[in-house]
Amino acid sequence: MFYSIRSKLMISFLGVSLLVGAVSLIVGGQLIYDSVVSEVSNRVRQDLNVARLLYDKKGEDIRKALETFSMGNDVESSLFMEEESPIKERLEQVADRLGLDFAGIVRPDRSVICRVGSHPAPGNTPPTENSAVIAALKQKKPVAGTILLEASALRAESPDLVRRARMETTPPVKSAFPAAEGETAGLGIAAAVPVMHSGTVKGVVYGGILINRETTIVDTIAETVFQNEEYQGRSVGTATIFLKDFRVATTVRRQDGERAVGTVASEEVVRRVLEDGEKWIDRAIVVDDWYITAYEPILDIFGQRVGMLYVGILEAQYADVRRTALMVFTGITLAGVGVALLVGWLLSDRIVRPINRLIQASVNVSEGNLSPDIGPVSKSDFGVLQKKFQEMMTALQQREERQKEESETRLIQSQKQASVGRLAAGVAHEINNPLTAVLTYTHLTLRRNDLPETVRADLENVSIQTERVRKIVKGLLDFARQTRPETETIHLNELVEDCVRLMENQALVRGVSLEFSGKADLPEVTVDRNQIQSVIINMMINALDATQADGSITVSTDMSLSESPGVEISVADTGCGIAATDMERLFDPFFTTKEVGKGTGLGLSVSAGIIERHGGSITVRSTVGAGSIFTVWLPVQNNASMTPAPAGKREQ
């Protein structure tokens, strides 16, 4: 089945369309996706820069506010006072305005003068461990930026902050940042402004924000950058601030809708950003979903990498773009496959249908139908085959008709011969008995010496005519006998030459010239010598009877020109010729054009029987008034000796 033209065509079409479809699916899908990803990556890179600006601005804002605050006279004077009011009140106003989580004024030895928040009396509060303060004291100038707040530092500022900073890592992992059990460090944005007096630092005003669980910064980033864009109910853009490798402030939501603080960044990102200090812009899994992400390290005021800033865009919408594109491509491919199958089917049908019809026609031909229907002739090159097939059919039909005619003719001929033979045998047998009596009494009477002359003359006439009857009957019997040829292999020329010699005298008497021209190197033939001789002589007698004095008879032999190997004997005369009406009766028994008594009308029919039993044929060409040519064809490979005689084999 897979070897049929149809399946080959269909498989080819299918293969090509599938291949093209699959390639365009893969390549096209990838191209679209790559371009989207690169587009989005660029956007995320820019978004990260914006986020960085927003993040940095926060520290600067605090610094500016604290600088303004520290310029007040009450700040410097408060440094030398034991009680904290009223400066604390003003500091609390500033902290409120800026949303600071911690703020305070300390002496150069970091002992606290006043502090925002619910603390015990100033004397009981521990000195600050705030690294911004340490940096400001050391550098003697305002400092702003990211700071890392150890749990102890947080506790020093406010016990509330320790609680806020503390978060469970989910799933619990060993953080890159060590912390005491049950405690978590904090990430802060802080500023510290030294209060200078005649070149020496008299104190420091500081304040800052604890980023842990802080929402305003990340929300501001997300709002500014992504304008709260949503896709299928989820925020498209996300922003996160990491302390070391875990999220301390984020807009990323867990499945339960809670902010995903306490979760951890992927190892790859951590390695690249925290360990190597490089930017990361690529796809990454954030909590549960794929995002196109940008990470960069956050440095603290000492230049140490203490965290990461992240923005990311939900990949789902772009993946959906890709999925949609892939579906469209798949649809196109399937449609192409469908079209290919349809075209392949129609095309193969066009090709296969006439072939099948030809095959069916061949089957019909072999079953005997020589005019099978092969359908309309195609205009393509296949039409040539169809035309040739039709031509072949026509030729076959003609040949069959010809053969049918020939065999019908032959059948009629042999039936005729057979019935005539039976009739002749029966009649001859019955006639011979009375004929015997007539001959006997005539001859015995003629022996008498006392017969009157007139009686003797009459009796002699009776005797002659009875002999005639005897000859006719013998001719009939010869015809009816139709014996099998008793064959021998002979040189045809020798046989024909013998016949010519036998007839030379008769021709001479009639004044007809008799010539023989034998073709040299004729193949030998296997024939019944006597029968063939009688055929040749019969033809020569006929020729002599038809030819006037001064006419001529030419006997010749030749190689056969017909398709099977054979030899020909021709007897051509310049006699009266044969009328067209006589032609078809020429080989009928008892048909003769000779005068009464000259011929029995059996010669040619007997000859035809003999030649037929030799597997040969007799043909005649004749022009009335110009002469006739009788040609006997005999096969060289004799396979005719076994042909049974149609009328000759009979019992008694």
Add this chain to the structure above:
Amino acid sequence: MHVLIVDDDPMVAESCRRILGTEAIRVTVAGNAAEAKAALASDDSFDLMLTDIKMPKSDGFQLVEMVRKKHPDLRILIMTGYLTPETTRRGRTIGAYGFVEKPFTPDELIAAVHNARK
């Protein structure tokens, strides 16, 4: 010389008697096989038998076969109006001496009979 003629056609038998009579040959005529057998049984002076083939009841071939068994020395000529190769072949197989084709002239019959006697 004594010749037995067997033929169901009395004119043929009579013709033979007349022809052979001119040669002073003694002729006995039988009209069928049974008569021929009876004649041969009652008289052992026959030198030759001439028999037709196509006869009612027992035909010439059967007669020849039977006669050859009982009278192996008797020569037999077969007379027929229709001499085919099959006839001659079968005749020779069953022991016929020769054949005479009907119709014949007196001279032809006489020659055949003399030939058979030699």
